[in-house]
Amino acid sequence: FDARVGISNAVHDDLYVRALVLSDGAIKAALVSVEVIAISAKMSLAIRRQVEHATGIPLSQIFLCATHTHCGPVTLHHFFNQGQPLDEAYLERLTSTVVDTIRQAADALKPRVLKTAMVPCGGIAVNRRTADGLPVDPFAGVLLVEEMTGERVAIGVFYACHTTVLGPNTLSITQDFPFYTLEALRRELGPEVEPFYINGAEGDLSIGHKSDLSAVGVIDSFRTFETAQRLGEKLAQAVLTGMTHLVEEQPLLDVRSAYAPLPLKSYDPLPEMAERRRLAIAALADSKTTLAAKQTALFARIEEYYARLYEESQTPEPKYLPAEIGILRLGGTAFVSLPGEIFVCVALAIRERSPFPRTLFLGLANDYIGYLPDEFASTTSGYEVVASRVPAEAGRVLQQHALQLLEQAREVVCAEGEI
Template sequence: MPDSWKIGIASRCITPPVGGQMAGFDARKLPSNDVHDELHARALVFDAADCTVALISVEVIAVSAQFSARVRERIASATGIPAAHIILSATHTHCGPVTLNHFFNQGQPLDEVYLETLATGIANATIEAFERRRERTLKTGMVPVSGIAVNRRTADGLPVDPYAGVLLIEEGNGQPAAIAVLYACHTTVLGPNTLSITQDFPFYTLEKLRASLGVGVDALYFNGAEGDLSIGHKSDLSAVGIIDSFRTFETAQLLGKRLADAVLSGLPSLVTEPATLDVRTAHPNLALKQYAPLAKMTRAKTEALAQLVDGGDTSPEMLAKRQRSLFARIEEFYAKLYEESAEPEPKHLRVECVALRLGGMAVVTLPGEIFVRIALGIREGSPFTRTCLLGLANDYIGYVPDEQATATSGYEVVASRVPAAAGLVLQRAAIDLLVELHANGKVSA
């Protein structure tokens, strides 16, 4: 049928060997010592009216633009899917392998053998999903979720994204084939003291969804605009190794199942989507922060480091010194990137933003850890009744804070290499893409 979806589903295990370095916490110094649950690359390939799109959930902390480009080209070469239509989105687990170097893991060793294994796993999952396309039904919706994400920078824990996007894929007989959940929250229930490889709370979400929907149903988790959202701990303390007692696998199980319950409760409200598929891409330029000369930043880092003492001192004075040392290292890292950039002044960072139309639902990709107010602004400006945000997609540029957060500084603001104005540029670019998609109202290859 020319007006029907063809959808393919496949996955590959991408768990790294035990004993390797783990990514996500500056305070974690030890390698992994076991596997709590396997990590995967999970691919959905959508085909409608000569347009094809691949959405890939990668259960790692992040993927770089260079890595994504290499994998996208490999998939494009094997399948003919345009590289711009291939989306790699990291779930952002902090209990997985090192996949890139950035402000949070400067100089941490990269295992090139594993990275090639990762690239192959992602590519093979997507190629298999492409080859296994068949006529299926797509249902989508946005279900209310509460009691999981908390804004970790505000006294009242707000704002958060109050919805989870849901994609339900069914066989011709109405049986579920796959379900994808798009929900914004740091996957950091487990802290730097956890040395087990794990998906974190999404493991329990996906496990319960599979158990509830039937044997053979695949389940995928995609993160959203989670830059300032976590499950209740404060980033300024977590970043220097202060671990709240509730950061346990028991909490991960509780919250993961809570998200699954919300999704399952919302299934009757899902809408069957017409086979309308469209893609638009923008490459906005985000201004970069300017820093003092690198030599000055290095001196500041050295001086802050000299104030630290070994041992378990957690007094307010020592915690403040730890934070200053961490912030100085982050700022030196960005100052070096700025100095090494060949861009003329004022320097900018060119990023990618993709908007997808899946029937009546829109999905916007964002290239890092975007603050939730920016995402809510995108949704408010979208002409679609259902708009979901897909974060950590095809690149990792760090945090993108909003103006209100920037006014109070703190860990995420210091750890952003772009000013608050960049968030507004990204927001505007996303809304423009959505308006174009909506106005077009037809399939574009």
């Protein structure tokens, strides 16, 4: 949180790495939940190279998905923590923990049954940029792992919402609301079942607070652990209710990836952006209690940061942001990996045109490119749009590349005659 003052002083609940390795005998893939705010492209590549060496799983078939908790260690530099020191010893330990966890999962491979569903889920995520709180992703994805004899082994929950029930005033380490989701599933399904959570296209989704206010330290009274528990358990109940709709998947995997060249915003020359920032900070000093002044200063700082990145880029004109996306097809379900905070409309458009019966999203996967707004949002500005490096057309580029990968996966499925 940009508005957070102070460092963590307690642990409410521990943060985990949880890995699921899949194989159909020919193809292997790893689906990994990492309970941190984000994973940089550099860290992702280092981890995946080590995993490839240790397990033989190709790095392009490994999906590292950050849950995006804001109540955990800093793992990368971005607009929200410019110049903040990183704990390199922690990052090394995190890297080795992720690698070891995936390796252990790969060593434990055995024949099992996989079942999936998209279950209706309402009353949790709210679109924080619209008056009516819509659109949101109306579904939670479920992936159930069973032994061949029927005993449940693990359950994955795929749901799009900022894990920011707790605000900048929370100084305890916590998974946020997914902690309560996973605990409720464990209580109901038994301690032998390992639950995990993966975020989705949550760029403009939260539990109702406005990002423009939250970013400058205005904290709604409902952002408490009690609310996190209520919403987390509500998500768990939706998953449990929807388990009657689970579909057993055929043991067929397909994994594909590509880099979508997203256009970058253009910025004024760096000296001009620096002067805007200086003036905004000066105005803030003269009006310490004005929200508008705080927001202007924050936005000016973000834009100057991106202008610096733009000028430092060695890429010839036109400049692009390479965004890694991937498809993990499991039977009739397709998982689309998204490398940052994608607005929900961008993902819903992919799902609408997807050739698969069930399409789910792996948010904040393998990289963190920041926000990717949809076209309507880009006309209304606000925190997320200012904090995005890409213009409106980037969403269309991402959609195009994702749909191409989905169509390629569908052609393989049709050739195999399964769906």
